[in-house]
Amino acid sequence: RGNLNTRLTKLDNPSGPFSALILAAAGLIRLNWSHRISEYLAPSISLHAVSQGALGIECRADDAETLELLRPLNDRDTVLQCLAERALLRTLEGGCSVPIGVNSWFVGEERGPRELKLRGVVASLDGATALYAEHGVRVGWEAEIEEEVAAELGRKVARDLLEQGAGAILKELTKGREVIGAAAT
Incomplete structure (x- = not known):
């Protein structure tokens, strides 16, 4: 848990708890850390939650x-x-x-x-x-x-x-x- 800096610091620590992390690529790319991405998981390997990423807008039906x-x-x-x-x-x-x-x-x-x-x-x-x-x-x-x-x-x-x-x-x-x-x- 934590922000990307915290997570990557834990990953980089040789005595830390992680040997790998699965993160959203968009966050790393947005921070210009795409060089930290070693692999992209295909949707066939890692399925997402129902309606993940879809946006909904509500509006009154009579408007x-x-x-x-x-x-x-x-x-x-x-x-x-x-x-x-x-x-x-x-x-x-x-x-x-x-x-x-x-x-x-x-x-x-x-x-x-x-x-x-x-x-x-x-x-x-x-x-x-x-x-x-x-x-x-x-x-x-x-x-x-x-x-x-x-x-x-x-x-x-x-x-x-x-x-x-x-x-x-x-x-x-x-x-x-x-x-x-x-x-x-």
Whole structure:
């Protein structure tokens, strides 16, 4: 823990606790320390948290003027990716503190029919078990239909993970925790 200076100082200390660190490259590059980066982890190796890096803007549904101003900021690909990823998380009944990772991407031409791919992982806390599933769906440019197709992709990957035993891993994480009340969905 700590800022980059603190972390790198611990790494550089020969008697320190670390022999390697995994950090966001953007932070090192921003500080002109790109020479400290020895390797980039591919998304296929290190999946990210659901909707990691996506930004959301809230607006009143009845505020047509503001909605129109915000329209150019909406990225259709990001919407579809987030819908797929969040459907996976919802189906697995996961949250921000469970070892669920995802990666989503598009294959094909940007302005035509293509495939939205989603890869998911559920891992045990000790890392001894990691279950992976990956599927894809064809998407085009029919907004409402595509949103449901993307969400169904997330549910399909989640069902595949559950069939492999992800439910047991996730149940183990909640064992011993007292449930105080049901969360609103």
